[in-house]
Amino acid sequence: MPPYDITERTFEFAVQIVDLCVRRGERPGAPRRISDQLLKAGTSIGANVEEGQAGQSRADFISKNAIALKEARETAYWLRLLKRTLLVGSSEVETLLAEAEELKRILGAIVCRAKENA
DSSP: OSSSHHHHHHHHHHHHHHHHHHTTTSSSSSHHHHHHHHHHHHHHHHHHHHHHOOOSHHHHHHHHHHHHHHHHHHHHHHHHHHHHHSSSSSHHHHHHHHHHHHHHHHHHHHHHHHHHHH
């Protein structure tokens, strides 16, 4: 079961993304390029959530979490692409893709609530 704290949850997700990308990045060509994109987006989610936690204002908090949401969307895209092109086994990506989708929902809710309370 994933952790409830969004900072910890996005950190654990980043760890899993790094693991996948290290294994996929060893292959030349498209797998390496896609892994590079996935690595940047997948680890950026947690970095932006962390920055948002220390935001200087509510607007800064909203901005950082909105960026994290965009990165989660991009991460889901790259995971779907890996799955569809069969560069990675479907079962290997399914768990990460499900977590990316869940993170999108959570981050979307965080941004919406913060905007409502601004």
